[in-house]
């Protein structure tokens with residue numbers, strides 16, 4: 001199995017020797033404000049255990065989606081993998097080395113695109129490439145930029161600024177920028193969350209096409225069951241927080257290349273969909289009940 005969830009409360013030692021990314025007994029606590037000033041200002045707050053003791057092995061070249069109720073800690077986990085957020089307990093190994101900060105081996109795609117508004121499409125991508133690989137020759141940089149603009153279907157839009165682009169085109173720039181410096185893993189935090197349904201569908205198809213071409217390890221957060229089923233090899237289902245865990249990892253058996261019509265006909269499609277719906281319904285309902293009673 002390519003992704004092994006281990007929810008034991010004690011440390012485990014059954015990790016995959018071939019995992020590219022190994023999340024080992026990881027917890028994240030957001031520390032409350034307890035200093036005197038916060039107390040006097042009435043802003044004293046409690047520690048908050050966002051995720052607790054998550055273990056997960058991810059093999060190279062797999063597309064993994066993370067799904068779970070709103071606020072369960074999906075972004076927190078992805079940010080720790082990206083090296084943007086400290087790990088409170090446990091460790092995350094990337095190629096057997098602990099992650100201690102961001103690195104060129106991991107590219108990130110954000111829901112809100114995070115483009116520099118004053119830069120053109122080409123300049124946005126160039127900025128990322130130059131930041132990560134300042135020593136590349138101009139020829140190398142130009143080739144990487146051109147290839148990735150082409151890969152996401154934006155040839156001809158190189159000199160446009162973000163405000164001249166649709167949301168879908170902006171996210172294509174975000175994807176090209178994340179891939180242009182050749183990371184080993186692509187991390188995507190609800191990449192299509194801000195897009196209308198039609199554009200979202202187009203971009204999902206694009207990601208499937210690009211994934212077929214690049215076969216990079218991808219970890220994607222999504223709220224969409226259909227999106228996860230279309231794109232993923234494995235789907236990690238998280239429980240509600242606080243102290244969120246991995247509940248189950250689903251294997252997605254559909255052959256590739258995929259499209260919506262083909263997977264909809266697959267005998268496993270509707271069972272997997274129903275299982276995910278019932279998980280999300282149960283966890284979301286429990287969150288709502290806790291809010292009502294709390």
Ligand SMILES: Nc1ncnc2c1ncn2[C@@H]1O[C@H](COP(=O)(O)OP(=O)(O)OP(=O)(O)O)[C@@H](O)[C@H]1O
Pocket residue numbers: 030048050068069070071072073074075076077241
């Ligand atoms: N900096 C922070 N300080 C305190 N609590 C935080 C901080 N960042 C996140 N949290 C809390 O941690 C929990 C997990 O947040 P996170 O954003 O990771 O959830 P999520 O599953 O990605 O949510 P969504 O699906 O709504 O995007 C939430 O309860 C959130 O309020």
